[in-house]
Amino acid sequence: MRFRDDRRAAALQVGAILLLGFLVIGLALYQSTVVPDQNKRVEFDHNQQVQGSLQDVRNGILRTASAERTSPTAVPLGTRYPTRIVAVNPPPSSGSLRTEPGGKVSIVNATAVDGETADFWNGSNRSYATQRLSYRPDYSLYQNAPRTAYADTVLYNGFDDDRNRAVTDQQLLSGNLIYVVALNGSYSRSGTQAATISPSPVSASDRTVAVNGSDIEIKVTTDLSESEWERLLADQYESNGGRIDGNADGVTVYPSNETLVVDLVSNRTYRLRMAKVGVGTGVTDTTEQYLTVVDGADSVTAGGTRRIVLEVRDGYNNPVSGVPVEAAVDGEGSIRPTTGASDGQGRVVYEYGAPDSLSSARDDSINFSFKRPVDRPDFSGEEPESVRINVTVVPLGNVGDIPGGTTYVYPDEFDDAVDGNEAFENSDVPPDDPAGDIDDFENMQAANGQTASLTTSGSDLNVGTVTRNVGSTSTYELDIGYESNKAGKVDVRIVDDDDTVLQTIPLTDFNDGPVTLNGAATDEVSNTGTLYVRYERTGPGGDSVTVDVDYQRLVVG
Incomplete structure (x- = not known):
């Protein structure tokens, strides 16, 4: 008996091989196209999340500068990719968040309206060093991801072609308010996990100091272009009700030294608000820079007393506590205490006692200083660390010696x-x-x-x-x-x-x-x-x- 050839088993084997080939090709295509696209989307979404977290950090810095309580902010430095059964993922992405040299902020030609404060704010150039807080991602696929940084009240994205773009608005200038927030300290974290950053107040307050001048300028070291600052400051142009002189002509960025210069309208009064905020380690305290009068004495009747309140301030116009301030009277009156220490509000309270009896009105001078001897003959009170108050002592009941008899x-x-x-x-x-x-x-x-x-x-x-x-x-x-x-x-x-x-x-x-x-x-x-x-x-x-x-x-x- 003869049997016919049975080729069905061979056909099944060929089909299985072809199916396996298609699976291999499909997996290869999935690994080479779908997985990268999905992972790139994961990296992009993570970058958006980081920018949102850094906006919270920026807002926390500004709240801290106003002496408000803030909470730590977590920034996710890296991200993990979705779990895959058959495909292969790259290692988790990472990133770094650290402080970098940020240059300085300068206020030029500003003179305080208050006479004692003007011993410090006397029109000279006042400069303040500051830091930049910068996040740099290390992605596998999102190769054009920006570096995101905070500096001078602005959060911005930096790109390799120098097309830096602001993510938030600016608070450096708003109407007649000049707002300087210096960042200080050393912070560095890198990896895939979240990093926590907690701004701390070094010199913080919501107070302002009134200043004026003929050519006040704000100078800031910056990574942003002139056109970007013009966009940020457009609502502060004089034509829009603001205080920038010459509109866009008053906003200049000099590429040679990466400095923004803002020219303000002359002979106007401005409110200067300043703060120093720390992050990380190595944060430096401020020190006493000038002494000013909170409550003075113009005239006192014979035998009477008058309360005098002084305030010790740092270079950011904020109070400094624990500073000894000496006092002495150039005249017949008395002052208590002769040495006082500034309290938590930077204030020192004295009491001037007028002499008991006088035949006619006379002037006493009261000298105060936290640095210079107060009893020296050439004491003028014109140094920032010194104050001189002149008091007219009036004979009790003898008003005829006062101009106008009153x-x-x-x-x-x-x-x-x-x-x-x-x-x-x-x-x-x-x-x-x-x-x-x-x-x-x-x-x-x-x-x-x-x-x-x-x-x-x-x-x-x-x-x-x-x-x-x-x-x-x-x-x-x-x-x-x-x-x-x-x-x-x-x-x-x-x-x-x-x-x-x-x-x-x-x-x-x-x-x-x-x-x-x-x-x-x-x-x-x-x-x-x-x-x-x-x-x-x-x-x-x-x-x-x-x-x-x-x-x-x-x-x-």
Whole structure:
């Protein structure tokens, strides 16, 4: 018997080989095309996540600069790829986050409005070293990933072709506010895990110092191009209501030294706000740079005392604690203590005591310094570390020796519902529940033609002042110079330290000159040496009220 050839088994083997070949080719194509595309997407998404985390770091630095509490921020330095059963992934990607030299920030030609502060801010060039915080990824596939860096309030992406682009806005200049935040310290982390960064305040505050000048400039070492800074600063051009002189012509980047120069409109007043923030290790403290007056003394009656408050500040205009400050009187009065130390707010409180008896008015000079001898004959108080206060001592009851025959005593401190840490502000001054704002309080402390603005908060006004060290006499007159088209809606109240009303005077009564204090108010001032004055809106609420006060003074004698 003959059998036919059976070729079916061979056909199955060929089919299996072909199928295996297709699988191998498919896996190869998957490994060479799909896996790289998916992993590149993973790297891109990770880079976006890092940029978001670095925006949080940037915001944390700025909050720390304002003395706000911040939380640590985690930055994922690297990423892992999805688990694959048959395909092969590269090792996890990594990255590095570290500080790098960032150059400096300079303020040029700025002079402080306050005379004592102007001993330091005297128009010279003030420069502050700063760091740059930079993240550099090491991806397997996303080869054009940017370097992301923070410097001078801006987070930006840097590319190999120098096409650096800002990710956030800038806060270096906003209206009349110049904001300098210097970064200090050494930080370096690398790998695949998350790195935690915690900004710490070295010199932080939300205070500002008023400065002006004819040619104020801001100079910043920068990686960004001129066109990018023009884009960031466009809303600060003078034509847009800002303070950059010449619009785009006032924004220049010099490539030779990578320096941005911003020219500001001349002869305007600017608010200078500065801070130093630390990251990592090697953070350096600031040191005392100048001494300024918070509460001074212009005149004191014989035998009276006057409170004097000074403040020790660093180069960022923020308080420095624990600094010894010596004091001495060039005259017949006394000063206590002769050596004081600045407290947590950088302040040192003294008490000047006037001589008991005088035949005529005389001047005493009080010298203060944290560096120079205060009893030397050539002491001028013109150095940044020194202050000299001249006090006129008035014979009690002998007003004829004062020009015009009148003794004026001006308010020392105030309390309103805004800010809470302005110069001369004291929350212990009545009222207990203030409403409204006293702006430019210093202008109430002398008849100089410049006004303090008393404005309502919503529809309420209830703000207060205190005048201390008032000489004892039998008659007092309160004199207020003001302008307001709604003065009929405001009362002036004389109160005691418990906020009990002793006398109410309509503000319009001061149109005819000083108003004599009644018996209750006179007894309180004479016995305590203190005058509390409240400005309070009367009648129903509604529209706002503004009172521009040139001076508030007590006529003694």
